[in-house]
Amino acid sequence: MTEVVVTGLGAVTCHGDGAAALWEAMLAAAARPPDRPRDPLGHMDLRLMHLVPGVDAAERAGRFAITAAAEAIEDAGLDAEPPPARTAVVVGSCMGEVGVRERGRGPETGDAWNPAFRIAARVGDRIGAYGSNVSVASACAAGGFSVSVGADMIRCGEADVVLAGGSDAYSRVALACFNRLGSVDPVRCRPFDRDRRGTVFAEGAGMLVLESARHAARRGARAYARIAGIGWSCDAYHPTAPEPSGRQIARAMTEALGGDARLGCVIPHATGTPRGDVVESRALSAALGEHLAEVPLYSLKALIGHTGGAAAALALCAATMVLRHRVVPPNVRLGAQDPECAVRLPQDAPARLDRPRVLVNGSAFGGNNAALVLEEAA
Amino acid sequence: MTGLGTAVPGVAHPADLLEPGPPAGRDDPAARLTGRGMRYRDRATRLALCAGRDALAAAGLPAGPERAIDGAEIGVVTSTNLGNVDTVCETVTRIAEETYLGTSPMSLPATASNVVASWVAISYGLRGANLTLCNGPTSGLDAVHWARLLITAGRVRAVLVVGVEPVNPPVRHLAGDERALLDGAAALVVESAASARDRGVPALAAIGPYARKGSCPQAIAEVRHGLEAPIGLWCVPEHRMPIAPPGLDDAVTCDLSATLGGCSGALGVLQSVAAASWLGAGGTGMALTTAGAGEQADDDAAAALILSPVGR
Numbered sequence: 001m002t003e004v005v006v007t008g009l010g011a012v013t014c015h016g017d018g019a020a021a022l023w024e025a026m027l028a029a030a031a032r033p034p035d036r037p038r039d040p041l042g043h044m045d046l047r048l049m050h051l052v053p054g055v056d057a058a059e060r061a062g063r064f065a066i067t068a069a070a071e072a073i074e075d076a077g078l079d080a081e082p083p084p085a086r087t088a089v090v091v092g093s094c095m096g097e098v099g100v101r102e103r104g105r106g107p108e109t110g111d112a113w114n115p116a117f118r119i120a121a122r123v124g125d126r127i128g129a130y131g132s133n134v135s136v137a138s139a140c141a142a143g144g145f146s147v148s149v150g151a152d153m154i155r156c157g158e159a160d161v162v163l164a165g166g167s168d169a170y171s172r173v174a175l176a177c178f179n180r181l182g183s184v185d186p187v188r189c190r191p192f193d194r195d196r197r198g199t200v201f202a203e204g205a206g207m208l209v210l211e212s213a214r215h216a217a218r219r220g221a222r223a224y225a226r227i228a229g230i231g232w233s234c235d236a237y238h239p240t241a242p243e244p245s246g247r248q249i250a251r252a253m254t255e256a257l258g259g260d261a262r263l264g265c266v267i268p269h270a271t272g273t274p275r276g277d278v279v280e281s282r283a284l285s286a287a288l289g290e291h292l293a294e295v296p297l298y299s300l301k302a303l304i305g306h307t308g309g310a311a312a313a314l315a316l317c318a319a320t321m322v323l324r325h326r327v328v329p330p331n332v333r334l335g336a337q338d339p340e341c342a343v344r345l346p347q348d349a350p351a352r353l354d355r356p357r358v359l360v361n362g363s364a365f366g367g368n369n370a371a372l373v374l375e376e377a378a
Numbered sequence: 379m380t381g382l383g384t385a386v387p388g389v390a391h392p393a394d395l396l397e398p399g400p401p402a403g404r405d406d407p408a409a410r411l412t413g414r415g416m417r418y419r420d421r422a423t424r425l426a427l428c429a430g431r432d433a434l435a436a437a438g439l440p441a442g443p444e445r446a447i448d449g450a451e452i453g454v455v456t457s458t459n460l461g462n463v464d465t466v467c468e469t470v471t472r473i474a475e476e477t478y479l480g481t482s483p484m485s486l487p488a489t490a491s492n493v494v495a496s497w498v499a500i501s502y503g504l505r506g507a508n509l510t511l512c513n514g515p516t517s518g519l520d521a522v523h524w525a526r527l528l529i530t531a532g533r534v535r536a537v538l539v540v541g542v543e544p545v546n547p548p549v550r551h552l553a554g555d556e557r558a559l560l561d562g563a564a565a566l567v568v569e570s571a572a573s574a575r576d577r578g579v580p581a582l583a584a585i586g587p588y589a590r591k592g593s594c595p596q597a598i599a600e601v602r603h604g605l606e607a608p609i610g611l612w613c614v615p616e617h618r619m620p621i622a623p624p625g626l627d628d629a630v631t632c633d634l635s636a637t638l639g640g641c642s643g644a645l646g647v648l649q650s651v652a653a654a655s656w657l658g659a660g661g662t663g664m665a666l667t668t669a670g671a672g673e674q675a676d677d678d679a680a681a682a683l684i685l686s687p688v689g690r
Contacts (some may be wrong), residue, residue: 010502041473041474042473043388043473043474043478044473044477044478045478064401093491094490094491095491096491096512100467101466101470102470115459115512115514116466116491116512117459117512121514121678124678125678130592130677132590133513133590133678133679134511134513134520135511135512135513135514136509136510136511137491137492137510137511137512138491138492138495138508138509139490139491140511142491145509145586149509149524152527155531156455156527156530156531167600172470172473173466173469173470173473173489174489176469176473176478176481177469177478177481177486177489179478180478180479180481180483180486181483181486219471230507232449232453232506232507232533233505233506233507233508234453234454234496234504234505234506234507234508235499235500235505236449236499236500236502236503236504236505237500238500239487239488239490239493239496239497239500240486240487248450248505251450251505257379306487364490364492365487365490365492365493366487366490366492366493366495366496366497366499366500366508367496367499367508368492368495368496368508
């Protein structure tokens, strides 16, 4: 099978622009308190969300994606010339560019047809990518599906280079819905914490440059990581709640692991919802067996919040940096770990990555599950 | 393709899509589904469930413990550009008027973009890969292509592809013009030829070359490159090309946008269902499906897909 490698990264989070800013925040392990978005119509009790600082634009999700894409392109050394002719773009999003629609149709937005799922088109337009352009809308797992789709495009010969990732921005609808469900944590995003009350959404974008190992070698590009396994599944159980046994989440992980459950790190989906974290812990136990006890989890959402359709893409950016630096950053400190979540969450200091192999999970409403394993590139 | 289904007013059977004029009758296909759970499903989901159920049954894969292929090996790929716009707009209004407490917890799942694919999976026990594409005019043909790719990549054994677009006031408002719009869905089941053979199920059509390009002529040229068999049926895109590409003069044309209204993300799936019906009924030659005009109509792409007869 064609080997697919990661040769460029771009990230935008509440800690600022750039993968380097994200890595620095990961090493510091200091969570920011959530912001209170300015939204006169955002009538809800817990209007809490991590915002990307310094951006005052109506089309925020597109802006984040373009910023992350430009960084990834430059990081991959593809910025000096127009991108290769068969460069594809795949962008996942939960809500799309919904902010404009939520603001209403006044003079600011005009009456033009304004589809929400146009982020991939904007990215392709901006970087001049003439290959396929795909919008994936698999809710909060969209970033994981996007990178998987991008890898498949390379494997089936549809593209030479794929810019794949996810992006999401403030959405009144999403945040109000989670308020209505009672699933917003009033303190911060606290996955696996005994006192967690729900998630805290966040803005952000993560983009990765994918290409075949042969294509990367031919142009002399260094590969940060290789995609060693991908697994997809669907709970087919409930529109919002995870299936209690976690069987399908475990199935996606098992497929991605490809028969080798030994890992150096896991970046779980773990959003901080009371039930979701327990189900994922059980699924990890089922998929990793005895190896779960020894593998450290890195809980990214405790640091940057839940970035929706960007979450798994940002987790893959983080996993790539873990492999590149051979370091597992410390988790944001927990109050007390939930005994029902029997996972290992080192919190004291950065640790050496024992095995250059990282599992990333993404799950979503509707029970959409995507798991990917990244390994150090040869 | 081993199973087809439609949920389009006035279209009783998939082959009716080939009729030259608009379908007669305005029956609501969503009324075919009943049950307590239906009350809280959004319009797009109900239409998709109708078409999906029929396609699964036609392929010999109805939901149930005796299904020939385990649900874990059947995926769902949904194409819709406007699917949950109504729920999102309704939620925006409720929050503005009554705060978040005015929103209904029962409708909240439909604010997530993947609601249609999720309900199809939940309703019919399909636990394989679950993907939602919102890809503009080409989205339906992209979905058929991705179904084939999921199977060839070994992720699943079969895929239920659904293309759906609802019509309601928010959609009408956002579409911004008075043209007719499709309020319906189409579905098809894709599996490998070996799987169909093993199950003893007749295949209606084989999925051939696919291309997504900057313009429709480019996409057509790419999928026809090296093909010798003539095109017998051409399902044209919504914005018809001023000059037909060479070699298509003798093809029967099928313009679903003219008969059903603007089909957006459902068009490619409807075309594939129509083309498979045509091939299954003994149509001569291959079928060419095309969606999106690309640069000719300010779309960002155009797609083309060839469907060919099986065993003839």
